[in-house]
Amino acid sequence: MAKIKTKYICTKCGYETSKWLGKCPDCGGFSTFEEEVEAPSSGRNHISTERAVKPQGLSSIKPLEDERTSTGMPELDRVLGGGIVQGSLVLVGGDPGIGKSTLLLQICSKLGSSGKKVLYVSGEESPQQIKLRADRLGVTTDMLSILSETNFNIIEAVVAAEKPDLVIIDSVQTMYIEEIPSAPGSVTQVRETTSRIMHIGKKSNISVIIVGHVTKEGAIAGPRMLEHMVDTVLYFEGEKRASYRILRAVKNRFGSTNEIGVFEMREKGLAEIDNPSEFMLTGRAEDVPGSVVTCSMEGTRPLLIEVQSLVSYTSFGIPRRMATGMDYNRVVLLIAVLEKRANIQLASYDVYVNLTGGIRIAEPSLDAAVLLAIASAHTGRAVDKGLIAFGEVGLTGELRAVAMAQKRVSEAAKLGFTSCILPRANLKEVSQIKGIKAIGAGSVEELLHLAGVV
Ligand code: TYD
Ligand code: MG
Numbered sequence: 001m002a003k004i005k006t007k008y009i010c011t012k013c014g015y016e017t018s019k020w021l022g023k024c025p026d027c028g029g030f031s032t033f034e035e036e037v038e039a040p041s042s043g044r045n046h047i048s049t050e051r052a053v054k055p056q057g058l059s060s061i062k063p064l065e066d067e068r069t070s071t072g073m074p075e076l077d078r079v080l081g082g083g084i085v086q087g088s089l090v091l092v093g094g095d096p097g098i099g100k101s102t103l104l105l106q107i108c109s110k111l112g113s114s115g116k117k118v119l120y121v122s123g124e125e126s127p128q129q130i131k132l133r134a135d136r137l138g139v140t141t142d143m144l145s146i147l148s149e150t151n152f153n154i155i156e157a158v159v160a161a162e163k164p165d166l167v168i169i170d171s172v173q174t175m176y177i178e179e180i181p182s183a184p185g186s187v188t189q190v191r192e193t194t195s196r197i198m199h200i201g202k203k204s205n206i207s208v209i210i211v212g213h214v215t216k217e218g219a220i221a222g223p224r225m226l227e228h229m230v231d232t233v234l235y236f237e238g239e240k241r242a243s244y245r246i247l248r249a250v251k252n253r254f255g256s257t258n259e260i261g262v263f264e265m266r267e268k269g270l271a272e273i274d275n276p277s278e279f280m281l282t283g284r285a286e287d288v289p290g291s292v293v294t295c296s297m298e299g300t301r302p303l304l305i306e307v308q309s310l311v312s313y314t315s316f317g318i319p320r321r322m323a324t325g326m327d328y329n330r331v332v333l334l335i336a337v338l339e340k341r342a343n344i345q346l347a348s349y350d351v352y353v354n355l356t357g358g359i360r361i362a363e364p365s366l367d368a369a370v371l372l373a374i375a376s377a378h379t380g381r382a383v384d385k386g387l388i389a390f391g392e393v394g395l396t397g398e399l400r401a402v403a404m405a406q407k408r409v410s411e412a413a414k415l416g417f418t419s420c421i422l423p424r425a426n427l428k429e430v431s432q433i434k435g436i437k438a439i440g441a442g443s444v445e446e447l448l449h450l451a452g453v454v
Pocket of ligand 2: 097100101102124170
């Protein structure tokens with residue numbers, strides 16, 4: 001009999017070793033190693049010599065019909081790149097309780113009514129619980145079947161018998177394969193289950209959506225191991241306390257990864273937000289120092305957001321810097337630019353920067369607004385409530401051009417903003433836009449003067 005082999009895998013980065021280690025030499029994580037028992041070989045790896053495998057010439061390969069099905073939720077379709085591609089494997093990740101099951105149950109309705117047979121496999125809820133939720137969400141379709149099961153062998157048999165067009169596995173962490181001795185949710189189980197799901201999906205051209213809970217470290221259990229296997233990875237994020245949720249594509253073999261979808265969790269499930277800019281700015285305090293609106297591009301979509309800053313005097317030796325929703329190092333760098341290029345000294349002040357609504361943005365065009373917000377909070381002069389600003393700030397204090405300036409300015413004009421400070425190099429592109437005054441700035445100093453904060 002073959003000897004059972006064990007190895008240890010870092011749950012954070014996937015590093016493998018033959019011995020257990022306290023600290024991962026690759027990612028530096030502590031206590032991240034988990035034992036993995038190698039699955040008994042199914043003999044798939046031995047290719048008989050009689051069945052010669054030949055590569056295909058590129059020109060002789062028939063292109064796959066890009067058959068997409070709309071989910072009935074334009075926000076979700078956008079993130080998927082235009083709907084679910086038949087035969088694809090989608091991973092939806094997110095914190096427990098964020099609304100993954102709700103979202104997936106909601107799309108069943110529409111898919112069912114467009115003639116797709118859907119199998120919803122839940123390892124977390126009983127059919128009665130799902131029925132209760134479906135009733136609340138108004139999901140009524142004869143094309144939807146529910147299976148409460150965690151044994152993957154049974155699920156596989158049901159899928160083979162039912163031949164659905166779409167299978168939803170909620171969640172991958174509850175599923176287990178009997179032959180593997182590790183517990184459900186362990187790296188081995190999660191990886192093997194996903195790999196078997198992938199084979200079924202690709203072989204029978206069934207689309208599969210798997211749900212993956214994010215562990216407290218912020219990664220889907222066995223994160224890298226799942227991400228490389230699936231076609232599309234979507235993260236569902238948002239603050240538990242706030243009602244809105246953002247769906248973000250992190251990987252997409254069938255579309256762009258920059259797109260986001262915005263939803264709001266209501267009593268009767270998730271509602272789509274068609275105008276997220278307006279939504280993000282609700283409740284904004286006007287004419288208060290330290291508040292500046294900017295326009296960020298999320299994929300092809302402009303999004304207006306409010307940057308807030310608070311600058312307060314500190315008698316401690318080392319002042320605090322805090323960034324919520326954006327890169328901490330970027331804030332530190334912008335403070336240095338302010339000190340050096342605009343002579344605003346912040347060494348004895350704590351500086352806090354926050355993007356309201358709990359959104360996270362990693363786009364350099366944010367720089368101008370962050371810089372303005374800090375300066376405005378420091379000098380106590382509010383910027384005009386009808387003004388937006390965007391642009392990347394360079395280390396020499398220059399304001400650098402950003403992409404898609406036109407879309408950003410149009411969005412601001414649409415929402416009633418009356419003026420916009422932007423990098424001078426972008427000025428030409430936006431000259432046609434009506435209803436908003438575009439002002440070009442070449443440097444940080446100019447930016448601060450034009451906004452009236454110094
Ligand atoms: P759920 O979809 O079960 O989360 P996940 O599958 O990601 O773990 O969402 C659960 C939360 O959503 C729960 O806290 C209640 C809330 N909720 C609503 O506010 N309205 C609704 O209509 C539903 C179904 C859930
Ligand atoms: Mg759930």
